[in-house]
Amino acid sequence: MNKKQKLAYCLIIIMIISLVPHFSRGASWNRINKVITVMEQEVISAEDAPELIIDLVDELEVGDLFYLQLSGAKWLDEPYISTLIGAASEASLETKLIGSMLQIKIQGARLERGTSIRIPMALQMVDEISFVEIISNNTAVTSGRYHVATAMNYRGKVSTHQIPTAVKEGEMADLWIEEPFSKAFSKAMNQGKQGVIELQLTHQGFSFDINTSTPQLIGIKGFEGINSGADAIKQIDGQTLEILLPDISQAKYTGGFILSGIKIIGENHNNFQGKLAVKAKGDLIQEAAVEVLEIMDYTVDLEVKSKKVYSGTKQEVQFALVEKVADSLVKERVTYFEFGNGVSLETNTQGKVEVAMNGEVMVCEPIKKGNLVIGFEVQQLPKEASRYDFQVALMIPHGTQGNIELVVEGRSLIKTLTAKVLAVNTPFQVEVEPFEVRIGFKDQVGGKIEIRELAPGEIAQGKTIILQFEESGMKFTKLPQITVTEGDIRLGTPVWQSNRLEIPIVRRSNEASIITISHFTLTADQTIASGNYKLQIGGTGFSELATEQSLDAIWQGDFLKVAEENEVIPTPPPVMVTPIKFTIGKSHYTIGSTNKSMDATPYISNGRTMLPIKYVADAIGIGGECILWHPTTKTVTIKANQTITLQLGSKIMKIDGKTYTMSAPPEAKNGRTFVPVAEITRALAIQTVWESSTKSVIFYIYD
Numbered sequence: 088m089n090k091k092q093k094l095a096y097c098l099i100i101i102m103i104i105s106l107v108p109h110f111s112r113g114a115s116w117n118r119i120n121k122v123i124t125v126m127e128q129e130v131i132s133a134e135d136a137p138e139l140i141i142d143l144v145d146e147l148e149v150g151d152l153f154y155l156q157l158s159g160a161k162w163l164d165e166p167y168i169s170t171l172i173g174a175a176s177e178a179s180l181e182t183k184l185i186g187s188m189l190q191i192k193i194q195g196a197r198l199e200r201g202t203s204i205r206i207p208m209a210l211q212m213v214d215e216i217s218f219v220e221i222i223s224n225n226t227a228v229t230s231g232r233y234h235v236a237t238a239m240n241y242r243g244k245v246s247t248h249q250i251p252t253a254v255k256e257g258e259m260a261d262l263w264i265e266e267p268f269s270k271a272f273s274k275a276m277n278q279g280k281q282g283v284i285e286l287q288l289t290h291q292g293f294s295f296d297i298n299t300s301t302p303q304l305i306g307i308k309g310f311e312g313i314n315s316g317a318d319a320i321k322q323i324d325g326q327t328l329e330i331l332l333p334d335i336s337q338a339k340y341t342g343g344f345i346l347s348g349i350k351i352i353g354e355n356h357n358n359f360q361g362k363l364a365v366k367a368k369g370d371l372i373q374e375a376a377v378e379v380l381e382i383m384d385y386t387v388d389l390e391v392k393s394k395k396v397y398s399g400t401k402q403e404v405q406f407a408l409v410e411k412v413a414d415s416l417v418k419e420r421v422t423y424f425e426f427g428n429g430v431s432l433e434t435n436t437q438g439k440v441e442v443a444m445n446g447e448v449m450v451c452e453p454i455k456k457g458n459l460v461i462g463f464e465v466q467q468l469p470k471e472a473s474r475y476d477f478q479v480a481l482m483i484p485h486g487t488q489g490n491i492e493l494v495v496e497g498r499s500l501i502k503t504l505t506a507k508v509l510a511v512n513t514p515f516q517v518e519v520e521p522f523e524v525r526i527g528f529k530d531q532v533g534g535k536i537e538i539r540e541l542a543p544g545e546i547a548q549g550k551t552i553i554l555q556f557e558e559s560g561m562k563f564t565k566l567p568q569i570t571v572t573e574g575d576i577r578l579g580t581p582v583w584q585s586n587r588l589e590i591p592i593v594r595r596s597n598e599a600s601i602i603t604i605s606h607f608t609l610t611a612d613q614t615i616a617s618g619n620y621k622l623q624i625g626g627t628g629f630s631e632l633a634t635e636q637s638l639d640a641i642w643q644g645d646f647l648k649v650a651e652e653n654e655v656i657p658t659p660p661p662v663m664v665t666p667i668k669f670t671i672g673k674s675h676y677t678i679g680s681t682n683k684s685m686d687a688t689p690y691i692s693n694g695r696t697m698l699p700i701k702y703v704a705d706a707i708g709i710g711g712e713c714i715l716w717h718p719t720t721k722t723v724t725i726k727a728n729q730t731i732t733l734q735l736g737s738k739i740m741k742i743d744g745k746t747y748t749m750s751a752p753p754e755a756k757n758g759r760t761f762v763p764v765a766e767i768t769r770a771l772a773i774q775t776v777w778e779s780s781t782k783s784v785i786f787y788i789y790d
Contacts, residue, residue, distance in 0.1 A: 114144040117221060119233045124268035125212060126275070127238045133168065133209040137235055139219055140205050145227035147198040153221065153228045155189040160210040160217035160235070162189055172203040180204065188222070212238040239267050241275040243343070245284070245367040245375055252381045252412045256293070256352040258300065259363070259379035262286075264332075264372065265343035269309065272371050273336050280370035282332035285323075287366045289376060292355050294325035300350040310335055310342030320349075332371070351380055360384060386411035389495055389504040397514040397545070398487045399630035399639060403480055404508045406493060410473040418468040420498040425454055425462035426508070427492045430481045432460045443478040445469075468499065482632050485625065485641045487511045514545040516747070517624060517642040524611050525650050530564055534646065535605040536624065537572075540596060541748060546576060546628045548595035553626035553638055554588040554604070559647065560615050563588075565608040573750050573765060574600025592628045599750070615649055622646035667706045667786040668778075669698055669764075676706060687759040689784070695751050696777075696784055697761040700725070700733070706786065707771065716760075723753070723760050731770050733762060742770055 120138045125131060139155070167182035167189060178196040182189055191206070198204070208219060215238050223230040244267075247260040264284065266272045276282050288295065302320045306313035313333050321329045330346060351363060362381045368374040390407040410416055426432070432440050432453070439450045440463040454462035468475060481491070491509040515538060522534030536554070540546060556563075566581055569590060575598050579591030590602075622645075625638030633639040669676045674688050683706070687699040700723060704714050715724040721735040732741040738749045749766045764784050768775045776785045 114227060115229045116142040116144065117229055117231050117233065119208075119219075119235060122234050122236065124237045124239055126241050126271065127215075128212055129238065129274070130163065130211045131209060131236065132163075133165070133207040136207040136209045138205045138207050139221075139233065140203060141221075141228055143198055143200050143202045143204070143227060145200055147193045147202075147227050149193050149195065149197050151193045151224075151226045153191055153224045153226045154185075155191065155206070156220040156222060157187060157189075157210060157235075158218045158220065159214035160212050161187070163209045163211060165209060167206065167209065169207075170205040171198070172205065174198050174202045178202075180206075182206075208235050210235070212236060214238070239271070240373075241267065241271040241280075241371070242373045243267055243271065243371060245372050245377055247377055247379060250362065250378055250381050252383055252386075254385060254412055254414075255382070256350070257380060257413070259349050259351050259365075262346040262349075262365075262367070262377065262379070263307075263343060264330075264346065265308075266341060266371075269339065269341045271341075272332070273338065275371055276336075282371060284330040284332070284367060284369040284372055286328040286330065287368075288326040288351070289364045289366055290359065291326070292359055293351050293353055293363060295322055295328055296350040296352045297322055297328070300348050302346070302348040304330065304333070305345045305347070306333075306335075306342060307345055308342045309338050309340030310344060313338065313342075313344075320346075325354075353382075383412055385415040385501055387415045387500060387504065389493070389506045391493065391506040391508050393507050393509065395510045395512065396483065398483050398511050399485045399514070399632060399641070401480055401482050401631050402509060403478055404493075405476070405478050406506065406508060407477065408468075408475040408495065408504075413473065415501065416468060417499045418470050420467075422465045422468065422495065422497040422499045423454060423462065424464070424477070425494045425496075426481060427461070427494070428489060428511075429459070429487050430461070430483050430491055430509075432463065433480055433482065434460055440479070445472065445474075445476055464497075481509070483509070483511055484632055484639050485513065485515075485630055488513060513641070514541050515539065515629065515641050516541060519622075519642065519644065519646060521646050521648060522607055523648045523650065524561070524609065526611050526615055526617070527613055529610045530608050531611070532606050532608050534567075534607040535603065538602045538604075538624070538641075539748070540574065540576070540599040540601070543574075543597055543599050544595045546592055546595060546600070546602075548592055550592050550627035552590040552592065552602070552628045553624070553633075554590075555623040555625070555638055555640075556586040556588075556647070557620040557622070558586060559620045559649070561609050561611045561620075561647070561649075563607065563609045567604050567608070568606040569602065569604050572601045572603045574598045576600035576602065578602070589626075590628075599748075611649060617649045619645040620647040620649065665787075669703075669706075669784045669786075671696065671782040676702060678706060687757060687761070690756075690761075692754065693751065696764040697754060697756075698764050698767070698784070699759045700753070700762050700767065701759060703762075703767060703771075707773065721755075727771065731767075733760070735760065740766060740770060 118140050120140055123137055162184055169180045169182060171178060175196040178198055179194045181192040181194050217235045218232050219235050220232045221228060221230050243265050246263050250260050251257060297320055302317050304315040304319050313335055315333050319331045323329055360383050362378045364376045364378045366376050388409045388411055390409055392405045396402050434453055435441055440453050441448055442451050442463055451463035451465055453460040454464060488511055490507045491511060492505055493508045494505050496503040518537045520535040524531045563583055569578060569581055574596045576596035577594035579593045581588060581590045621643060623638050623640040623643040625633055625640035627633045629641050630639035665679055667678050669689050671689050671691060675682045675684050685702050689698050701714060704725060709727050713726040723733045725731040729743045733753045735755050736752050738752050740747045740749050751763045753760050753762045774787045778785055
């Protein structure tokens with residue numbers, strides 16, 4: 088190692104050592120034993136003052152000097168008697184004021200490590216906060232700055248916690264009179280301040296009445312147990328009271344009083360409605376106007392916890408009748424609660440409705456509309472309460488859409504109350520292509536049903552989808568084709584039960600799914616009557632309310648049409664099929680055997696094949712003039728046999744104004760708009776096949 092390297096090594100060692108804190112000389116642990124709150128400009132004697140405690144980690148030699156500097160306060164001109172704990176008996180401290188600093192000198196014997204020095208902070212406050220700073224003067228005392236005291240105005244505050252209501256007169260709110268810090272009130276009274284608080288009503292149409300009430304002053308917090316009755320409250324005139332605070336000189340901690348039982352009566356208030364206030368003033372409090380009573384007409388509120396739900400469910404609803412003014416409810420009279428929009432309530436074996444009110448179940452008479460129980464009636468409300476919280480279960484069948492309102496009326500109320508309790512949406516979308524058949528033909532094939540979940544997991548696992556066909560005498564000779572065309576719901580083996588098709592749900596979806604049921608095969612013999620026959624789609628897979636007797640259908644309507652005997656259903660002519668192929672990663676597509684160039688290439692995104700919409704349209708014969716791009720809204724409109732609208736980033740597709748939810752939104756890439764192949768081909772009624780060996784999508788166009 089050369090000299091330069093040795094020098095650099097030494098410098099590094101010195102730097103590391105300099106960064107390590109050490110206490111070989113000049114070290115102590117310092118703290119203030121308490122931080123106190125006092126009055127502005129208050130003098131803190133040594134007896135009441137916080138102590139600065141210095142615990143030595145190293146020794147102080149005889150003659151060592153260190154200093155204490157105050158900020159926000161000034162030292163008192165009196166001897167500073169300090170305490171030494173753990174020092175030799177001959178050791179002592181000499182304190183001396185030098186200007187604004189207190190000098191401390193070690194005398195008699197040195198102070199060993201472990202000695203504790205305790206110095207009272209006797210001072211007079213000058214600012215709001217005072218600090219003491221230790222100036223080490225190169226001794227074994229660590230420098231530092233410590234908070235000693237905070238000065239506050241002695242005036243307390245008057246407040247209320249809750250404002251009661253009344254029609255013409257009533258008991259005003261409890262007044263809370265609280266001191267700002269310990270002994271603030273007693274210190275102020277020792278300086279000649281009066282312990283009297285004056286209350287004055289600010290509205291001329293009302294007055295105090297302490298003769299027919301039981302006013303009292305109750306001590307709280309540090310004043311607990313210091314109470315006064317009506318003798319501490321004096322009425323000066325109709326609108327003025329004086330409150331005399333009791334003796335609190337012995338109280339050690341911050342406290343206050345609650346003034347209660349003061350009645351306010353109405354005189355010539357001219358049907359006043361609003362909040363009454365009192366002006367509170369006195370030596371010990373901050374002057375303030377405090378609202379103490381709200382005068383209002385008889386009022387009952389209907390409070391509701393409204394929520395959004397799906398149809399086909401059973402929902403607990405919560406609501407409350409609340410008296411805003413005492414006696415607003417005539418509790419001995421009947422109250423009716425009625426729900427609208429086709430929902431119903433469950434009944435027990437006796438046909439009654441069980442309702443929870445204020446946490447207890449009560450049995451009520453039902454209100455019926457036809458066969459539905461749409462509400463209940465309460466014969467009498469408990470007199471001791473002013474709030475009545477209700478909870479009841481509502482059954483929301485499929486077909487319910489929009490808001491569910493609760494109407495409350497009856498002789499117990501001044502007026503009818505109405506509120507929205509639920510907002511109902513449907514979790515499914517169903518599209519049906521009806522099936523037309525002719526009498527006397529076997530194994531006729533047709534019809535298509537598409538069931539779309541609008542959110543994952545809405546079709547229940549372990550339950551059943553049921554297609555219930557109207558009795559007709561027609562015979563289904565094969566199971567239809569049942570496929571999951573989108574999503575990951577898993578279906579079990581379907582079963583025909585006469586005119587009823589049952590499809591079990593093996594696993595619910597994690598991705599919103601589409602179930603397609605098509606190619607119904609049936610035979611209609613000569614005994615079948617012509618006309619339309621209905622279908623219901625429902626079951627426990629869709630609805631908590633479904634039973635064997637009631638499917639709670641998510642869709643119902645005409646599905647089978649049997650033609651008149653002389654009615655001819657034309658047979659479709661033979662068709663020619665031209666295949667169109669788009670291949671992942673290829674910049675061309677083929678129509679039959681002809682290649683067509685593209686300036687975009689298909690790709691796979693999140694498991695979905697994405698195709699450029701322009702070239703899909705070109706391939707099936709939709710001209711460029713029929714594809715419109717709207718740059719402001721980033722919307723593509725395709726005008727074919729029907730108008731299709733797509734928007735970048737949105738899963739919503741509109742076909743002739745009707746809204747459908749796609750599995751994925753269109754994407755923009757290299758200046759072209761790409762769409763999921765399954766969505767656009769469904770919209771354009773194109774049959775597709777996935778050719779896995781070439782990673783190609785093949786369209787079939789019928790000529």
